[in-house]
Amino acid sequence: MLQLTCPWCGPRDETEFHHGGQAHVARPADPAALDDREWAAYLFFRDNPAGPFAERWVHSLGCRRWFHAVRDTVTYAVLATYRPDEPRPGVAAAARPEGESR
Amino acid sequence: MAEPTAPGPAALRRGPLDHLTGALRAATVTGPRAVALAELPCRTMTALRAAPDGPAAARLAEVLGAPLPTRCGDTARGEHGTALWLGPDEWLLVAEDGAPAPLDALSAALGGDPGQVVDVSAQRTVLELHGPSARGVLEKGCAPDLHPRAFPPGRAVSTAAGQVPLVLWHPAADTYRLLPRASFADHLAHWLMDAMGEYGLPEVD
Ligand SMILES: [Zn+2]
Numbered sequence: 469m470l471q472l473t474c475p476w477c478g479p480r481d482e483t484e485f486h487h488g489g490q491a492h493v494a495r496p497a498d499p500a501a502l503d504d505r506e507w508a509a510y511l512f513f514r515d516n517p518a519g520p521f522a523e524r525w526v527h528s529l530g531c532r533r534w535f536h537a538v539r540d541t542v543t544y545a546v547l548a549t550y551r552p553d554e555p556r557p558g559v560a561a562a563a564r565p566e567g568e569s570r
Numbered sequence: 571m572a573e574p575t576a577p578g579p580a581a582l583r584r585g586p587l588d589h590l591t592g593a594l595r596a597a598t599v600t601g602p603r604a605v606a607l608a609e610l611p612c613r614t615m616t617a618l619r620a621a622p623d624g625p626a627a628a629r630l631a632e633v634l635g636a637p638l639p640t641r642c643g644d645t646a647r648g649e650h651g652t653a654l655w656l657g658p659d660e661w662l663l664v665a666e667d668g669a670p671a672p673l674d675a676l677s678a679a680l681g682g683d684p685g686q687v688v689d690v691s692a693q694r695t696v697l698e699l700h701g702p703s704a705r706g707v708l709e710k711g712c713a714p715d716l717h718p719r720a721f722p723p724g725r726a727v728s729t730a731a732g733q734v735p736l737v738l739w740h741p742a743a744d745t746y747r748l749l750p751r752a753s754f755a756d757h758l759a760h761w762l763m764d765a766m767g768e769y770g771l772p773e774v775d
Contacts, residue, residue: 477727484729529729530728531660
């Protein structure tokens with residue numbers, strides 16, 4: 469079972485959480501000024517890195533707060549969790565299994 | 571339970587597990603590995619929200635007679651029940667009976683500040699699991715570390731047991747209170763009774 473460390477509740481099972489997609493996606497300051505292509509890019513286009521990825525998670529069965537996690541999409545290792553009002557911490561990718569080249 | 575002669579709609583209230591009263595009693599395990607399950611129906615519960623370090627939280631605490639807990643797991647016993655920490659700005663006040671909560675005083679204490687004071691007595695019921703095997707029963711389907719070094723008496727967490735979202739409260743040694751939403755209570759009660767069954771049988775080496 470994967471565990472995530474909620475910034476308020478500490479380590480809990482993954483089943484207590486829900487995933488909320490990429491973190492730190494800034495809402496456009498003036499949405500009305502965007503054309504359809506720019507608005508679609510904001511709404512639907514997300515990064516898809518192989519490696520550390522900052523994501524939004526919500527502790528649905530616990531404190532019901534949203535927070536951020538940096539998760540390695542290759543190893544599934546959760547490298548850091550932090551409150552939404554905190555900056556993304558600098559974390560290196562977790563060690564990969566031998567033979568893994570990505 | 572209210573006296574049958576008590577007037578008003580309060581006399582008609584039944585807990586969501588009223589129909590299982592006999593079954594819960596029959597599930598009682600005695601002996602060295604004892605465990606018993608009962609519903610504590612119709613407890614008054616109040617949802618409180620306020621900025622934890624602001625003046626409103628301090629005024630609410632004055633009404634409650636105890637400071638609102640500020641960390642996950644903490645509880646505070648006051649004059650009107652126990653305040654359980656649900657989130658950084660959210661608490662559940664659980665009374666020991668069905669007497670009305672001091673809603674007017676709490677609302678006045680909140681004043682115009684952001685927050686809420688809401689009677690949520692009908693949202694959840696209370697299941698009390700008691701006995702030396704109570705922790706063993708819970709550990710079959712409740713992930714947080716329930717060892718006394720991590721979860722001593724006086725703590726409460728919002729989590730899940732038997733896949734039912736609930737507040738798990740440990741008010742005293744060998745006693746756990748589970749607060750599921752009313753519509754999940756029947757499933758949770760059956761899950762707990764099933765989990766209790768083995769403790770009535772001889773222990774296998
Ligand atoms: Zn949490």
